[in-house]
Every structure is written in C-alpha cells, then in structure tokens.
Amino acid sequence: MQTGFQSRRAIGILGGSFDPAHAGHLHISKAALRVFGLREVWWLMSPGNPLKARGPAELGRRIAAAEALIDTPRIKVSDFEARAGSHYTAETLALLTRAYPRERFVWLMGADNLAQFHRWQNWEDILARVPVGVFARPGDRQAALNSKTARIYRHARLKGRRARLLAQAEAPAWAFVSLSMRNVSSSAIRAAGGWQSG
C-alpha cells in the first residue's frame, strides 16, 4: 500500500501515551532499530488513547520527559498526531504517509496492543497500509499470539529469521519479537508516585 520513492531505510512509528515515557519504550525502540534495520524510530505522542477513559498529562510535559530519557539521535519525539488532530491510528497513518510520501513506515507496538488490536478503529486498514512489528511484554505474550488479529492474519506473519525482512515486506505483514522483555509500564510508575498524570 505504501507508495513513492522508498530506497531509504524505513522509519518505525511507536505510538503511545508516554505518560510517562520509560525504559520499556527505549528498549523496544532500540530493538526495532536493530532487528528491523530501521533508520529511525519516532515516538508518536498520542493526544489520548481512544480506548482509555482517563486523559494523559499535558502533551508538552510528556514530550519533555520523553526527550530527557532518549539517549540516541535515532529516536525522535513527534507531535504529529496532535497537530493533525487525529485520535485514531488508521487515520493518523493515512495522514502521515500523505505528509511524508518518500518515507516508508513500520508501526510498532507492545503485545498488549496486539491482543486488543481488533477493537481499534479501521484496524484492518492499518494492516493493509504498513508492516507491523510487535514486541513481547511480560504477561501479554499468549493473549497477543492467540488474538483475533493474530489468527486472521496468520498468513501474514514473518516468523523466525524472516522477521528481519519486515520493513521491506509488502503489507499486510507483521512480526512478533520476543528477544527479551522489560517489566516496566507507565501505570506502574504512576502508581508508585513517580509521575503525576492529567
């Protein structure tokens, strides 16, 4: 589905609330750079997850905290979604590919999001538009691999060493990476009082 001039290496898009950003985000972003041979990973700051009742902390604060954590120029923070006024990933990716016609994108997410991916708005459009890299997360591996999306798109999964070809693959294509996991989450940080949310 992606079109245009695409000889440059792909950009990974890690969408999230980042409320706050933490070592788990950094860990999967670096793994994505390495495993999928990406040029960069962009942390796409969500104005608010449509499936979460509670709103996140103010965008500027989340961006500042994320930028303070990042320790490589190959990971960047993007406010594209807020600027575009989109809350839904399918719409955001349509706008993003239109705004950057020369780039090739890969959607990145944790296993918890694969488990409920079929509840996302126009979720099949996402799979038709970009390859998807999924990262194992403690406790979420089985639910993700048994999910509706994983079952329906079984044929499109790149397994084993073929996962490394994800960024060059034609959509629909997805890969599950379970090299190592980090047991850290924004909700645990908030619960421990390490971050005041919105």
Ligand SMILES: Nc1ncnc2c1ncn2[C@@H]1O[C@H](COP(=O)(O)OP(=O)(O)OP(=O)(O)O)[C@@H](O)[C@H]1O
């Ligand atoms: N430790 C982790 N391992 C793998 N993926 C992760 C990890 N932490 C976050 N992610 C993924 O990064 C993306 C953005 O995550 P998000 O900003 O919601 O953080 P979170 O820790 O999941 O937040 P919360 O605990 O509030 O749900 C999501 O796709 C999520 O699955």
Ligand SMILES: O=C(O)c1ccc[n+]([C@@H]2O[C@H](COP(=O)([O-])O)[C@@H](O)[C@H]2O)c1
């Ligand atoms: O488009 C949807 O319906 C949708 C539903 C749930 C989550 N998302 C996106 O998934 C990403 C991860 O969300 P979160 O809140 O788990 O960080 C973030 O970019 C959200 O906008 C998108």
